[in-house]
Amino acid sequence: MSGKFVRASKYRHVYGQVAKKERHYENIRITNNAWDSNLIKANGKFLTVNWNSSGGGAFAVIPLEEVGKAPDQIPLFRGHTAPVLDTDFNPFDDYSIASGSDDGKIGIWEIPADYSFHNYCNSDGDPKDISPKKVLAGHGRKVGHVLFHPTAKNVLASSSLDHTVKIWDIDSGKELFTLKHPDMVTSMSFSYDGNHLVTVSRDKKLRTWDIRAEKVVSETQAHSGAKNQRVVWLGNSSRVATTGFSKLSDRQIGVWDAFDLEKGDLGGFYTVDQSSGIMMPFFDASNKILYLVGKGDGNIRYFEFQNDELFELSEFQSVDPQRGFAAAPRRAVNVKENEILKAFKTVNDHCIEPISFHVPRKSDSFQDDIYPDAPSGVAALTSDEWASGKSVEGPLLFNLSSLYDGSEPILTSSSRTEPLETRGASTETTKYSSTDGPEKEPISTYPPLSASGKSVSPSATEVTEKAANKTVSSQDEEVKSDQLFEKTINQGVDAKLKDDKSVNSLLQKASNLDDINDAEDPSNRVSTWDEDDEQQPTRHETPVSHKVASPASKKEESPVTSKISQDEPSTAKQPEPAMTIPNTSVFNAKAEPTVKPTASTSNADTKVPNGTESLSTTSKPAATKSMGLLQSAEKLSSLVLYLEGIVADLKKANLDKDDRLLALESKVEELLKGKNKM
Template identity: 65%
Template sequence: MSGKFVRASKYRHVYGQVAKKERQYENIRVTNNAWDSNLIQANSKFLAVNWNSSGGGAFAVIPLDEVGKAPDQVPLFRGHTAHVLDTDFNPFDDYCIASGSDDGKIGIWEIPKDYSFHNYTSADGEPKDLEPKKFLQGHGRKVGHVLFHPTAQNVLASSSLDYTVKIWDISTGKELFNLKHPDMVTSMSFSYNGNHLVTVSRDKKLRVWDIRAGKIVSEGPAHTGAKNQRVVWLGNSDRIATTGFSKLSDRQVGIWDAFNLEKGDLGGFYTLDQSSGIVMPFYDDSNKILYLVGKGDGNIRYFEFQNDELFELSEFQSVDPQRGFAAAPRRAVSVKNNEILKGFKTVNDHCIEPISFHVPRKADSFQDDIYPDAPSHIAALSAEEWASGKSTEGPLLFNMKSLFDGSEPMLVPSSAGNSEPVPPATTPSAPAAEEPSASEKGDVGQKEESTPQSTEKTLTRPPSPVTIPKPSAPKTSKENGSSTAIDETLKEDKTVNGLLMRASQLDKDNDAEDPSKDVSTWDEGEDNVPPAELPPPVSSASRVEESKLVPAKTEKSKTIPQEAVPATQTPTPEATPSQTKIKTSTSSPATRLEEKVEEFTTTTSDSNVSDSTVAPTAKTMGLKQSVETLSGLVLQLSQVVDDLKRASLEKDTRLKAVEDKLAQLVGK
């Protein structure tokens, strides 16, 4: 064994799968504008695409179920006088979408209930273009990014080349707050409860804002490279992740304490590669997975975030590069197929491929450990409540099991393990669903039970010393043809009773913990270690690593397991119990015990002399002599068992010390 510890996670074998050709969106004309945005956005019903059109800016909205080749003439959302640079769906209204444009305006659009990408036409059969419900005006230059608030209804953030981020109430068109920056904002992200906003600017600085106070609560330098950077808040935590470049043009990922940006990144930057494309980050708070999508390449990396570290899971590879990518909300995934993320990528600016990320399991029941409660489509606060200073601890959640059962979504109070909000008094809520524990979630130490090829292993606490229960009085029965003298002798000799009970106990232990069926190792983290497999204690001068100790093998056909090396001897690590002699004996007590039992059985069964011709006294004397021999062997076996118990206690102490040392090293 190598002794290498492999980090276990139920998401280690998550894989991405591209939809079949007939489920893709073809004949799509993605804009050729060079502005840095995601180009496409998605919710549970629609897909928005920045469209390459003439006569001013436009974007298209595609219902998710209208797959296949798009018509040459399609309905477009027109109204901007310059290129549409970014769009975002309202998380609390699937039919509401906002757009930012090069003309400095923000468009608020309403998607008709009868809208169809293929068949939304006028009376003469021509596609009908749609107009905005309203425009929000206030920025002096182009609006590069728009982003809806995660908890408050109708609250929108927009960034512009006028170096400001404005917060709007789109229902009234009123500007609520204005956050001034020294340079252009290249990316922004709301905190989980929506009280703070993190921005990264072209001046290579990160800033965390208290939005309603209009002030910076934390500020610090970000990546040193010249290209644009991206930032995302890591769900229900005070950590943020950034993607950017080093001075040597290495693509990097950094983790930061949102309220201590001055201290720098946590643990150093993670270097991805030396590609030139910007990396788009997407974070799934339900599964604590960060997806990194590179512009200009076809790869999608994903990492599990835990204890301020990113652990690489796997990578989706494709020869088709993407310029844009969108992740649908949690309520859009296919729960019955163990899908944890539904994404969409552009391919060569004329096709959009759906990509599903799955946890490989074979189960017909709801997998509650990978589907904790997720943000719902109901807002926790109104725009007026939030602007006046009212706060919530996060979005209202719903039970994901409703997607599996096909029932109505049930709102639940948030729990500390995933999200923390308590619904307002005006919002009905159901009793909280029981949240899986940390071990059930697989943060540390859980295997993927449905994946045979999984190599996940964990270090578990060593087993407690094995104790053999004190035998009770045995039950004897008369064999056919046995004499009264033999029965009386068996009743009077207590050593026979002890032998039978110990043999019975060892037989049970051997059946329950047969090493030939399940070999226990550290990497596999098994808790049940048979007494006969515990290695002997070694001196400090010749101590070897516990992870390399080879457990003794026991033959499956034996009723009583082979004897292990006693604690009084110190053999080399390569020696096995079957090769080690005890004192001057040529075989182990267990082997001699079996030979005596076999000899006694053969003698009594093969005898040609009938019971009636042999005197009871001679038969009794022969049996008593055999019993005395067996008694001596039992005493030796008992001593070996006691030695094994002591060895187990000593090993338990050593393993506990190693475990404490590992805990101290991890704590540092």
């Protein structure tokens, strides 16, 4: 693709694979209720399905290992007097389920220890139905969605057509908090630490709530289309993503700052396509991948979230449309097959297909870079602790390597990598590299979803300019200070470069250092590159890497050029990037003494093929090159320190000038007052 770059990411080639036919769940009767929910839910052991049953509402629970065709008569979880609209598994108890129904009630269920989807029968051989352990009543109308808290045990959120979201302690059956909305809530999602809840309503408003204060933190207008919208919190960050429609019925994705929704979506809406089905978002907080599942079509798109942008990875395509979709928790994946997501989709309302998303790798060892620590299924807080105001930074995590080797998992607490107000707002591009070997291609970002594109991370030149501009405290004097700064730098550079010819010979390799080359006549410079290097073919340009080699490696890289080393082929005619002043922390202050080349000729002098004379030294040619580069690095380091002193003097001069101006103004005022008295 001419003019385009491929963004390097370890998730670029993630692919979805449907399980074999014998692993499907068949003869499933999914409800035909038109309520907008996911219809199915999954954890590491079971699947729940909103069942199409008579005599009130019911749902079925299917153990994951009981695949194949279901019997005509199955045990159902009955207790509601109207259709079941939504279910959710307790993240800290695989055998506990909550359900919301059209009858306005919330059911709390416990799966029996001896439960079987095919053989759970009474003494007469008939399937036994399961009754709810507890029923929560408090909503005035149908309960459309239920969602368990991510960090506190036995805390449940429920949304209703009575325009409220209620937070419950399911142990005591007590209603803890109520969040009142002006319209029906169509989707909600907890923050990573569980202290906030983001909701989207039928009034097209997106709201972030402080749950325990029962107040709105931020609110804004979301998508303008008439159809339902969905929202999901983007892991351990302050960002949320919404899916909805435009006025022209285009399917859209929006990324927002959850605590400053008023400033609008970050970077504009991403337009996906013109299909009519609602998109169900699922976010993998471990790998930062957002999965979008279309209702009524068979496609599943997935994007990597990075630096407030969504980058399209790939798409799972199928001719079988889905109405329901469920993603199992992270602890259910098969780490030995590099599976990063285990999911389930409905097919034609009579079958459920397992889908596995894999990272294609050949290594047989544990891939720790794609398996960071994940939520463990152990609660970090009790319901009473959370309700009383205690908080944690996120769920308790465990190391997935224990799934690979069967060892005892090690639990760790969540921690934020950046402050809450800035999390996810960094503009620095993360560089991924494959574990199969070193990075072999330049890192560049491929275009985001928006047609106009978004700004990428600043170049090295822009960063240098911004750093220089920070020394100017007054906007009105910026131009004058820059001129004085540039003049002083040129004088310092001229003085330093005339003192040492090794620096001049090094800078001769950079073709675009026009301003610095004027400090000395290029015809008087002498090349110190080895004869072997002159004979090597031209290599392709590689990314700039600022690394300091260890003394044992006998290599030294120059911060002025791009990866020039004694064992890499190079040429004197190859264009080099423009020089930027390096950071002094890169260089080793205790470098070994270097051998300076002498201008005198001797029998050791040799001629290179192009006729350029090479200087004679007391050491081997390879050592001469390495020592020369190290010496140049030391010179440049001292130059940086010298320029830093100049910057400090400029700052002091600016402050002194301000003081003189104030004194002059006061004298002028005194003279004017004296003149007026006369």
